[in-house]
Amino acid sequence: xxxxDILGLRDLAAEDIDEILSxxxxxxxxxxxxxxxxxxxxxxxxxxxxxxxxxxTRCSFELAAKYMGAHVLNLAVATSSVxxxxxxxxxGKTLDAMRCDVIVIRHPMGGAPKLLAQTVQAHVVNAGDxxxxxxxxxxxxxxxxxxxxxxxxxxxxxxxxxxxxSRVAKSNLYGLTKLGAEVRMYxxxxxxxxxxxxxxxxxxxxxxxxxxxxxxxxxxxxxLERQHAGNFPSLGEYAKYYGVDADVLKYAKExxxxxxxxxVNRGVELSSAVIDGDxxxxxxxxxxGIAVRMAxxxxxxxxxxx
Ligand code: CP
Numbered sequence: 001x002x003x004x005d006i007l008g009l010r011d012l013a014a015e016d017i018d019e020i021l022s023x024x025x026x027x028x029x030x031x032x033x034x035x036x037x038x039x040x041x042x043x044x045x046x047x048x049x050x051x052x053x054x055x056x057t058r059c060s061f062e063l064a065a066k067y068m069g070a071h072v073l074n075l076a077v078a079t080s081s082v083x084x085x086x087x088x089x090x091x092g093k094t095l096d097a098m099r100c101d102v103i104v105i106r107h108p109m110g111g112a113p114k115l116l117a118q119t120v121q122a123h124v125v126n127a128g129d130x131x132x133x134x135x136x137x138x139x140x141x142x143x144x145x146x147x148x149x150x151x152x153x154x155x156x157x158x159x160x161x162x163x164x165x166s167r168v169a170k171s172n173l174y175g176l177t178k179l180g181a182e183v184r185m186y187x188x189x190x191x192x193x194x195x196x197x198x199x200x201x202x203x204x205x206x207x208x209x210x211x212x213x214x215x216x217x218x219x220x221x222x223x224l225e226r227q228h229a230g231n232f233p234s235l236g237e238y239a240k241y242y243g244v245d246a247d248v249l250k251y252a253k254e255x256x257x258x259x260x261x262x263x264v265n266r267g268v269e270l271s272s273a274v275i276d277g278d279x280x281x282x283x284x285x286x287x288x289g290i291a292v293r294m295a296x297x298x299x300x301x302x303x304x305x306x
Contacts, residue, residue: 001016002016002019002020002299002300004117004123004124004300005113005117005123005124005125005126005300006123006124006125006126006135006136006296006300007113007114007117007124007126007133007135008126008132008133008135008171008174009133009135009138009139009171009174009175009178010133010170010171010174010199012135012174012175012178013178014178014179017139017142017175017178017179018179019299020139020292020295020296020299021139021142021143021146021292021295023295023298023299024139024140024143024288024291024292024294024295025143025146025147025291027290027291027292027294027295028143028147028287028288028291031067031287031290031291032287036063036067037067037069038067038068038069038294039068039069040068040069040294040297040298040302041065041068041069041070041297041298041301042068042069042070043069044065044069044070044071044101044102044297044301045070045071045072045073045098045099045100045101045102046061046065046070046071046072046073046100046101046102046103046104046297047072047073047074047075047095047098047100047102047103047104047122048061048062048072048073048074048075048104049075049077049091049092049095049103049104049105049106050075050077050104050105050106050127051077051082051105051106051107051108051112052106052107052108052128054106054127054128055262055263056261056262056263056286056289057106057127057128057134057136057137057289058106058127060286060289060290060293061104061125061127061136061293061297062074063290064290064291064293064294064297065102065293065297067290067294068294068297068298070101070102070297073095073098073100075091075095088107088112088115088116089115089116089119092116092119092120092122093119093120095120095122096120096121096122100122101122101123101301102122102123102124102125102297102300102301103116103120103122103123103124103125104124104125104127105124105125105126105127105129106126106127106128106129107128107129107130108129108130109129109130110129110130110131110132110133111129111130111132112129112130113125113126113129123300123301125296125297125300128167129167130167131164131165131166131167131170132167132170133167133170133171133174134167134168134170134171134261135171135175136289136292136293136296137167137168137171137172137261137289138168138171138172138174138175138176139175139292139296140285140288140289140291140292140293141168141172141218141259141261141285141288142172142175142176142179143288143291143292144257144259144281144284144285144288145157145215145216145257147288148257148281149215151179151180152176152179152180152181153179153180153181154180154181155181155182155215155216156181156182156184156213156214156215156216157172157176157181157182157183157184157214157215157216157217157218158184158185158186158204158207158210158211158214158216158217158218158252159172159173159183159184159185159186159210159218159220160185160186160187160207160210160211160217160218160219160220160242160243160244160248161187161191161219161220161221161222161238161242161243161269162187162188162191162220162221162222162223162231163185163187163191163192163193163196163220164187164190164191164192164193164231165191165223166220166221166223168220168221168261169185169220172218173185173196173199173200173201174199174200177199177200177201182202183200183201183202184201184202184203184204184209184210184214185201185202185203185204185210186203186204186205186206186207186209186210186242187242188231188232188238188241188242190231190232191231191232207241207242207243207244207248208248208251211248211249211251211252211256212251212252213251213252213253214251214252214253214256215252215253215256215257216256216257216258216259217244217248217249217252217256217257217258217259218244218259218260218261219243219244219258219259219260219264219269219270220260220261220269221260221261221262221263221264221265221269222235222238222265222268222269235265235268238268238269239267239268239269239271243268243269243270243271244258244260244269244270244271244274245270245271245273245274246271246273246274246277249274249279255279256279257279257280257281258270258274258275258277258279258280258281258282259281259282259285260275260282260285261285262282262285262286264282
């Protein structure tokens with residue numbers, strides 16, 4: 001049974017991940033049938049508190065909540081009292097006083113969702129915190145894999161690119177290894193944080209080694225907003241040595257899934273041909289995103305539904 005909040009996959013039990021994915025798979029089937037009017041969150045309210053830009057995460061949380069009948073509050077941080085100096089904790093207390101049942105937060109500081117969760121009564125869902133975690137992205141990635149494979153256990157997932165700044169890579173590492181998959185990682189040395197092997201990653205010396213026999217190859221967005229130094233020589237060299245293209249996919253299993261959390265820098269992290277290729281599941285990841293977020297919003301609040 002899930003706890004009060006979803007803050008990351010590092011601390012989420014495999015059984016909880018399994019419960020979310022099982023329900024999300026059913027939600028995804030409904031979405032495929034264009035069923036977008038469900039009663040699961042009737043009378044509930046969900047606040048979107050995004051201190052960083054977002055398209056996919058914010059829109060899919062909003063749609064997930066609306067498809068299940070919730071009231072959605074979009075707090076525009078740029079025009080809110082945050083700009084007058086209000087702290088995160090005080091903003092959270094204000095949303096609590098307004099009887100928000102769930103607060104979905106994205107914040108540039110790792111740990112901000114945890115701080116909020118300790119302060120408010122509302123359920124808090126981490127929609128990405130700094131370089132720490134992006135749990136719902138990893139869950140939607142796992143849902144996309146599970147739908148095709150039945151199970152991720154025994155599968156191999158190669159993750160290429162800017163691992164250091166990527167909360168997506170870290171949440172996928174925690175989640176996939178908990179479910180029994182092998183996670184291989186390859187990044188420029190400047191973009192590879194220490195300690196990944198201790199939490200289950202297999203660090204590779206080339207993108208070809210990472211992709212060899214892999215069931216899925218995942219590119220990562222270069223987080224230009226989080227780069228403070230020349231961590232790689234040029235975008236062209238990044239694409240050549242750390243990007244996903246047809247050359248590297250030759251090493252993967254035939255039909256290996258091509259994945260990316262988005263937004264993609266075309267021609268850098270993934271070649272255009274690969275993005276639009278037959279084995280790309282990038283658009284399906286977006287649909288999985290709504291399903292996973294529907295499942296999470298329901299599971300967190302269900303004990304309160306009359
Ligand atoms: N994958 C992801 O988090 O995308 P957004 O930044 O558009 O939400």
